[in-house]
Amino acid sequence: MNLATRRLFSPLKVQTSLSLRTTSTSTSPFARCNSQSTQAKTGIVLMNLGGPETTDKVNIFLNRLFADHEIIPLPFQKFLGPTIANVRTEKVKKLYQSIGGGSPIRKWTTMQGDAMVKYLDEKSPETGPHKYYIAFRYADPLSDEAVLKMKEDGVKRAVAFTQYPQFSCSTTGGSLNELWRALKRNKLEKEFEWSVVDRWPEHPGFIEAVADRINEGLKTIPSEHRDDTILLFSAHSLPIKVINRGDQYVPEVAATIQRVMNHLKFSHKYISTWQSAVGPNWMGPQTVDVVKKLGKRGQKSVLVVPIAFTSDHIETLSEIDIEMAEDAEKAGIEHFRRAPSLNDSPIFSKAMGDIVMEHMKSGVLSSSQYPMRCPGCTNEQCRSIVNPIHHEKPHFRFYDCDCLSLRGHREKIVPHDIIAYLQPLEPPLIPPYFR
């Protein structure tokens, strides 16, 4: 498991077609915002991890997660994946119960998409009408649902727009590969012309939105402690072995943080930390360890800033707001707060619109970085674009990839990882020596 979440972990077989049928008649965002199959000139696919909307969807969600060989390569994946998912289901259900009974990511993505499309139709009528399509990796709606709906709406020009600001093979990389496979599964490879917004770690609108949320968070701290507050920028951690392959997520997260602090004119002390590590050898320092150490040292106020996701999810609502808050209290931190997630930030939904608009005006296929596979990558599918738009910028040489394998890739499995996945959430079964 990489950037996918440690809290998210059913012995059921992955039921893509079943779930598709289920959700197509449910309260899908399309049912609300795209209820009429009006023709759309531009379709924007919002890609994210997703989360179970209700606790009875935890099991299928975990099954999908542990079936993802690209992100969580396991030996005997068809057997071990469901086993691990099963082991974790009850515990993860309780976590979702503690945050209101389900993940709010679909709700927030729908609000963001609605606002973005409204903004785009107004500011860029020449590329409109615009429609957005949610494509979650492990929850409904999946990529299959998105592309089928796009076909129904008559979309021709399509933008795959990652909702992860910083690129990692474990997040955006996996989502894009799945999107291309969904096109192949549904025989829609030639239906749309694609370009990709694969990263936007320093987009000024995004930076402004984060800074604004930090200021909101700071207001919840008593004024006498506000200036002394330490900002803990927290991103989901990544295994060192993924970093050593050449994944550029860590430096891109760092770049975001530095831009935000520049925007804030370095008003506070800050630190880059990493949360939700599974097992040993993940990027650090771990957010929770930093919280405990700062408390021990006498720090009285801390503001945690989620920096790599754009909506609330189990890692903000449970891991930070419940678990870390308890640890912080025990460590003596009196004012432990979190900056609100971007969620319904109007600055952010405008930024989303600007990102898409600037991308389409630029005429490029993707960022100049996207075509560069990690030096240690063994997955031939990575960094492909199916049926790309005609691109005017000649320096964007591109893999027009025809090598869509559904088998995924093989890589060395470290026993530590399997032990880590199999363990209940806390406390860890792994002896500290192996960490």
Add this chain to the structure above:
Amino acid sequence: MNLATRRLFSPLKVQTSLSLRTTSTSTSPFARCNSQSTQAKTGIVLMNLGGPETTDKVNIFLNRLFADHEIIPLPFQKFLGPTIANVRTEKVKKLYQSIGGGSPIRKWTTMQGDAMVKYLDEKSPETGPHKYYIAFRYADPLSDEAVLKMKEDGVKRAVAFTQYPQFSCSTTGGSLNELWRALKRNKLEKEFEWSVVDRWPEHPGFIEAVADRINEGLKTIPSEHRDDTILLFSAHSLPIKVINRGDQYVPEVAATIQRVMNHLKFSHKYISTWQSAVGPNWMGPQTVDVVKKLGKRGQKSVLVVPIAFTSDHIETLSEIDIEMAEDAEKAGIEHFRRAPSLNDSPIFSKAMGDIVMEHMKSGVLSSSQYPMRCPGCTNEQCRSIVNPIHHEKPHFRFYDCDCLSLRGHREKIVPHDIIAYLQPLEPPLIPPYFR
């Protein structure tokens, strides 16, 4: 050993006083640029690692390095430090022989300091006359020499100016702690009023200077391969345990790289890599591994960009230009080049002047980050400033530190590290399993 160099590793006792006496009669930069003891209003201490100017100074250099308990904590340091230094001396001498018989860092720092002072006297006469003083951590001139010369010159206002763009406890942190100890050793704690330029990872002049050197480097690649060149930004690696303590070097290096690429309008594909790791569990991906993998994949042109040091040194002239160039050739890379180090870049020496000038005009003691000790730090001396200037900006609360311990701190030693230090430079003695 942290950011100190793996190539740099004598059974002699550390001879601070002896070396001081030796160099005070040698070709010190002061002998050239500060030959007359004219009064200086502002003294600027240029802090860096330093390197042996001639091969007969390798032994004393390595002794100092392995006696540094703050950076390379060893058990029985007084015995084991000299032993390790001894084991490595002959090998390191050969490395310096291969790059012309010694480190050029003093030459470049002298040129940079001369140009900076000239610029400052012209642009900021109200704080002049300015003088610079080199304070190397392990080579002459040491901090003791710098502060004694400052006293002789009548300096009152002093700026400790790190020559490491990005802050790490292993580099700037150790140099500052040593500067404060040198003041104490020489009973000069109340002689100067200090402020600190402790980091400048995103200074526009520095970014422009690096971008300019990249463009120079690209010109050495045949035009038909120039656009296809991958930029490998390479910084000295850091042990994961230092990163987990909360050291912010990795995110600051990443911030520099992102600024440089912004300046270059993302003209090329690029990747952040880390060189000179000693033993297992250091930040990656390793530059040499990336070079080999890119070559294997068919990449024909690569430009390595040193991003964390401002002058040539053994890691650029030997590790990149000789060792990696051989690996690159074997891997099939036809055009393996390095962007020239900043060395005598006029853009860079102007940037140095601007950094000091902006710092003095701001009236701050340091960056807002400097006072924040790493959450996992056990060294009470860290982040202190001896006899700081009166600071106008009230939000800069500061440790006016009176806790200068000469004993350094204690931390857990991992046996891997000692094995790594004791091994000859290549090949490693450590079984891959432990890496």
